Amino acid sequence: MNPILEALYNGRLRPxxxxxxxxxxxxxxxRQIAALTxxxxxxLxxxxxxxxxxLFxxxxxxxxxxTEAAFVQGFRLGANMLIEVMSQRAESVLEFN
Known part of the structure; x- marks a missing residue:
């Protein structure tokens, strides 16, 4: 199995x-936050x-x-981009035959 997939499966993938x-x-x-705190x-x-x-x-x-929602949305966008690129690649290969 791919090391990244293994890490994901085993819960070790924590970016x-x-x-x-x-x-x-x-x-x-x-540093500014620490000083103001x-x-x-x-x-007080x-x-x-x-x-x-x-409050903090x-x-x-x-x-x-x-941040979690933004990560998920970005991951989905990236996956959809890969799907789109790969589906167009297959179409392009067929056009050159």
Whole structure:
């Protein structure tokens, strides 16, 4: 069996765990988020900060669902493109005979 198919079948194919954004601003944004989070932690009471963290958690879950849907849609689009290309390839080969 193909190694990618084996990994998919066995649940080892986890692209979300293997990828790291390469956008040049990604790391700097992470540092800014950490610094601002620390500032809010110092400004707010413990309970208020916990509520803010709960808000971030909810937003993260929502964003994760959006990212998952975008991944599925992109995967379907890519698969449909391959089907279209391969079906046209077969037609083109027949036209040259």
């Amino acid at each position: 979300d765990e293997m990828m790291m954004p390469t956008h040049p601003e990604y790391k700097e944004l992470g 620390e500032q809010w932690k110092n400004r 009471s413990e309970n208020e900060f916990l509520e803010l963290e709960q 958690d909810l937003w993260g879950r929502c964003e994760g669902m959006h």
